[in-house]
Amino acid sequence: MPGTVPYWRLSGLYLWYFAALGTFLPYWPLYLQARGFGPQDIGVVMAVMAATRIVAPNGWGWLADHTGRDLFLIRLACLLTFLGFGLIFVLPGYWGLFVAVALSGFFWNAFLPTLESLNLALLRGDARGYSRIRLWGSVGFILGVLAVGAALEARLAIGCLPQVLAFLFALMGLSSLAIPGGARVIHVPAQDTLWRVVKRPEVIGLLLTCLLIQMAHGPYYSFYSVHLENHGFDRSRTGQFWALGVLSEIVLFLVLPAIQARISLRPILLASIALTVLRWLLIGRYADRPGILVFAQTLHAASFGAFHAVSIALVHRYFQGRNRNRGQALFTSLSYGAGGALGSFASGYAWADFGAETVYAGAAVVSFIALIIAWRLVDRRR
Numbered sequence: 001m002p003g004t005v006p007y008w009r010l011s012g013l014y015l016w017y018f019a020a021l022g023t024f025l026p027y028w029p030l031y032l033q034a035r036g037f038g039p040q041d042i043g044v045v046m047a048v049m050a051a052t053r054i055v056a057p058n059g060w061g062w063l064a065d066h067t068g069r070d071l072f073l074i075r076l077a078c079l080l081t082f083l084g085f086g087l088i089f090v091l092p093g094y095w096g097l098f099v100a101v102a103l104s105g106f107f108w109n110a111f112l113p114t115l116e117s118l119n120l121a122l123l124r125g126d127a128r129g130y131s132r133i134r135l136w137g138s139v140g141f142i143l144g145v146l147a148v149g150a151a152l153e154a155r156l157a158i159g160c161l162p163q164v165l166a167f168l169f170a171l172m173g174l175s176s177l178a179i180p181g182g183a184r185v186i187h188v189p190a191q192d193t194l195w196r197v198v199k200r201p202e203v204i205g206l207l208l209t210c211l212l213i214q215m216a217h218g219p220y221y222s223f224y225s226v227h228l229e230n231h232g233f234d235r236s237r238t239g240q241f242w243a244l245g246v247l248s249e250i251v252l253f254l255v256l257p258a259i260q261a262r263i264s265l266r267p268i269l270l271a272s273i274a275l276t277v278l279r280w281l282l283i284g285r286y287a288d289r290p291g292i293l294v295f296a297q298t299l300h301a302a303s304f305g306a307f308h309a310v311s312i313a314l315v316h317r318y319f320q321g322r323n324r325n326r327g328q329a330l331f332t333s334l335s336y337g338a339g340g341a342l343g344s345f346a347s348g349y350a351w352a353d354f355g356a357e358t359v360y361a362g363a364a365v366v367s368f369i370a371l372i373i374a375w376r377l378v379d380r381r382r
Helices: 007-034 039-067 070-089 093-110 112-122 127-154 158-178 194-198 201-216 218-230 235-260 265-285 290-298 300-318 321-354 356-377
Strands: none
Touching (some): 007 112, 007 218, 007 235, 039 070, 039 093, 039 112, 039 218, 039 321, 093 112, 093 321, 112 127, 112 300, 127 158, 194 201, 194 321, 201 218, 201 265, 201 300, 201 356, 218 235, 218 265, 218 321, 218 356, 235 265, 235 290, 235 300, 265 300, 300 321, 321 356
């Protein structure tokens, strides 16, 4: 790792960012369910969190590209995330909760593309070095999901979940202050305008593929915990399944540099999507078979780990100079934003009417369409 890269301090921000995410994704739907909200209400709240990724990253990316103050904007977003989420303790009822989630989600989702871009720029585009830093986000996710799951199964009431998240957001903000001010990148002029880059077939194919893959993850992020609970798994076991998925992701990040030294990005991308199709079919059909569920969770290494790392590397390759932050923001807003929101919203309405197996089968079909697009367009010349 280059000496100019503040490895541990960047890793620390990833750690707490994803520890909060590891608390929110598995247990927030259960918190909403405990408060008496139905599947449609849960789907809408989870969708608005994803929808903030459509607008927020682009605004923050534009500011970062035009001011060069990446680190300041990261710190500001961490502070506003904490303050926005604090409204949940002030505003009553469903709409108060909705406003707090939307506002905090906006800033929580705003700065990650800027952090990713800063990270890769300091690493000079070294995707293998990126994996070594990014794996600490996976470690944080596991810490969040296991610790909170065990606490909920012991004595912690599900109603205390907002306090836990507020504490993690505070730690996230403090870790951003630990990154040295010298961790800054000078933005050189781009050779092409952003629009010219976006119009390239390989870029269109990548962005569309990412949107579809994250849309297919909608039922997983919104209803996987509910799905397991409906099949008799307690909250501790549910947390263990979530943790297993992210543990497989950590292993992937550790071995990915060696894989990338021998295999180009395109075959890794295609293989990860093909395994994603298999994963959704197994989760939907065999939720009553723990052994198959365990195998399906190990495929998280492909459906998220490998797919995310390769996508980030391709975006960094396609978007250069002053397009760097906005390229990462566009990737985040279309995939995790629009794709995640569509997936959560659609699964929320389809869950009660069609059942889990049909919803996950639909996710598999969407992933298969993404596989066709990626095979036809993404990085084919290489």
